[in-house]
Amino acid sequence: MDPTTQELIDNSPYGYIPTLYVCGIYVALFGLATLLHTVLAVRFRLWWMFPTLVAGGLCETIGWAARVWSSQAPDSLHPFIMQMTTTIIAPSFMTAANFLILGIIISRLGPQYSRLSPKWYSIVFIVADLGALIIQAVGGATAASAVQKVPPANPDNGAHIMLGGIFFQIVAMTVYAVLAVEVFIRVRMDRPVRQLAPVEPSSKSAASLNGSVDSIEAEKFAMKPKTTGFGFAKGSKLSLMILSLGLTTVLIYIRGIYRTVELIGGWNGAIITTEIYFNVLDALPITLAMFTMIVLHPGWLLKETSGPSVSQTEVGSVDSAV
Template sequence: MNTTVLAVTGSSIPKDLVWDVSPYHYIPTQWVVILFIVLFSITGVVHIGEALIFRDWFLFPTVVLAICGEIIGWSGRLWSTLNIPLNTPFVMQLCATIIAPTPFLAAIFVIFGRIILRLGPQYSRLNPRMYTILFCTSDVVALILQAFGGGLASGTKESTIKSGVHIMLAGICFQLAVVSIFMLLVAEYFMRYNTDRPIRTSVYQSQDSGDSPQLNEWTANGPRGLMDRRLKLLIFGACFITLLLFIRSIYRTIELADGWNGRVIGTQVYFNVLDGTMVFLAMFTLNVLHPGFLLRPTQSFMGKA
């Protein structure tokens, strides 16, 4: 049986049988798959180097972990190009590519919390720590749902597989809702910052204390942080990354909701562009516009010498 399966490669399947034989309903293009594995590997090596150089250790359980997940997922697709009918690599790539960007989002939540510390927490509806605590906790919940659903989806019973897909869909829908709320809060923050309209009378200010800023209560009449060129670049990069991951989440939600035999999951270009390209561009953007460089001012957080 295994010999027969291994012999069924893309070139040996008639075009009119591809939809039925391949769990993807198409044959993944091998050179595209290899290209994404190489691209994710390169950005991963660069991210590891940047995290070590700038001592941004939070990037390892977030960005680096996400990149490892992407490489695993695309490796599953590469395996599928060699063994088209096999279900194992299909489920492997499905689960990995759905789950992988989740820890990456956590890094964006942390970065925005640090940006708020720099510009002034008085404009934020949440204090900076809550961005990390609340949204990263929500991210973990989404990750657990997706991982649990992925485990069920890898089963052999049709009912179990369907339940797994539904749970994964719930996880990614929850994640989409969390990102939407996050984007609204960020938009409100920058509107208030630009118009200098503080949201509260009691906020938290960051003061230099080694590598870890300490939070101390102060009044809304405190200084307004300066948005210099480097900070503008980081804000642009973080917003661009969030938009890319938001687009990708919408696509994966539609894909899972459309079902195993839907047109969305059966169209390769959708996956390559709306998942692979979106996630890679997000990771590459963080390589170029890195918080390790752009969030290290020559002065203190609130512009004091």
Template sequence: MSSINGTASPAAQESQYGYTPHEGIAILFLTLYGISTFLHVAQATYFRMWWLFPTACLCGIGELVGWSGRLWSSFSPDLGNPYLMQITTTIIAPTPLVAVNFILLSRIIGRLGPCYSRLTPRLYTRIFLSCDIVALVVQALGGGIASSSQTIATANLGSNIMLGGIVFQFVAICVYTALGVDFLRHYAASRPVRALISSSERGVLDARLKVMLAALGFSTLVLLIRSVYRIVELADGWHGKVITTEVYFNVLDGGMITLAIFTMNFCHPGIFLGSPKGDREGMLMKQLPGSSASSLA
């Protein structure tokens, strides 16, 4: 992909970043992601929440690979392999973390009362996890095309495909957020939007659930900020001001994902949400034939 940079500037000829990544910053983020990933593995094992391995843990591993590439580039800024290694993984890695938010909202809705939600908890996981998988595939396809390109046209094609995947993911997060806010509004007003399955369907919003909701809201916010940054970055092009300014990447990508992944360490669903077996829809669905309400447990 060296042809992307062509003869744009002396800095571009020296480094595909347009700058040389700072070694200390790379080490800092590697340390932070290493700690968070280790904690997620330990917490997922302790609470037997195996779905966190292909989501939060996978995100941490992907970020470690990406920031390893940036650390490598801090010593050899002119090499192509570490650049490709970091640009592909840091774009794709947060996608599994977004899935954590999708799953958690469905669990919270199941706990507080599915009658206040436009969608059932099962539909939340099916629809939004499917969107997440599509976004992941599209971003990976774009990254593969860009990293193997030999011409500027092919590199731009890969960039545009990655941009499409990120925009699709951004839209999915926005729709998910709007539905989540709508659910909370109807729950607070005790105004069901769907027929009650049982007279005792309304759950109690206790202190732990409030913490989990606050953590979910904060995590969603920083992931949205990161998505907006990536959209602007890729739309600006390979030589644009955004992609060639290191501080934007460090703060708006590395920083935002660090906040999101640590939020789920400090406000872990195993502590503040507990087992999905307690979800009201989960208990009710178990009574129905062919149910698999706990399939994501």
């Protein structure tokens, strides 16, 4: 390594010089994923995907474009701050999509198997996700303010705030995963949390827009034929949607654990200053999560052959409540 390169590394806020081709690959992947999610959101009229998956993909694309900039100007603070703030908050938008989708899945399996109604399930965890997002954003702003001071101040306080936001997000995801598994087990064993009152099928299709989510879903469930297993056939669209939800949750969880360990080590720790860890344990899981949700997309897997669309009834009621 020549003296000039070593000097650039010493002056870099990363502790290394981001590799140009790696950054370019991730810009292309996240840009493509964001474009595809935008097209699919419009195609299936799933407008709630814009503030969730599309927003998350856009943040990642901007963050990695900033890292491309950093590869050419490794000592510049502006791209460093840009990538730090966008990549730290991006997964929060994606987890919000998972929370909404789980609410829809619960409504399909039967709300009586869940401790919370589909609407409140989504609301509770989206509020928690929003709280985690705000905490991480505040931490990012605090760290950014510290590194821009002359002379630069210690950004560890901001890192600790970001750590709190990520830890809060992991706790929320853990509770969400535990409750989701409980729902699937209860469906499997046919042990509902509560019994729903018998519902006569209604001939008024528009009534669902004005009724409560619980009564609407009770009516839907009463009209559906009983199935075996987890309430859906093996290889069915609903089972594939649950698979998609499980995979993306695990991938985002891996990224969250990495970020937690990274920030515990401090701003100058061995993990945060090693590029390969960030590329493999942050960017790669989120990339896989984005494309998993494209291949196993709710527009295809949760669309019913008849009746109102997913976005108009099941998610629409959550959006209006939030």
